[in-house]
Amino acid sequence: MKPLASIDLKVKGRNWKFVLLTDRRFDKLHNPEGTENNGAMTLPTKYEVHFAKSAWSIVDIRHELGHCFYAMSVVGSS
Numbered sequence: 001m002k003p004l005a006s007i008d009l010k011v012k013g014r015n016w017k018f019v020l021l022t023d024r025r026f027d028k029l030h031n032p033e034g035t036e037n038n039g040a041m042t043l044p045t046k047y048e049v050h051f052a053k054s055a056w057s058i059v060d061i062r063h064e065l066g067h068c069f070y071a072m073s074v075v076g077s078s
Contacts, residue, residue: 044071
């Protein structure tokens with residue numbers, strides 16, 4: 001997978017990779033046919049966050065950062 005851009009950020013002491021993908025590549029990975037269209041996806045087991053280029057916004061970035069912080073917290077539920 002070759003991203004359009006990527007950056008590594010530390011979230012609670014752990015490096016997370018934030019990746020910007022083309023819409024086509026993002027859909028192939030995260031939006032199988034017949035499912036709702038996601039614009040971003042947090043993968044806590046891989047410590048990665050993927051964004052579709054068309055959904056790239058500060059609102060989505062903040063939302064996915066929230067998922068990262070939650071994944072790094074030692075809690076069983078929200």
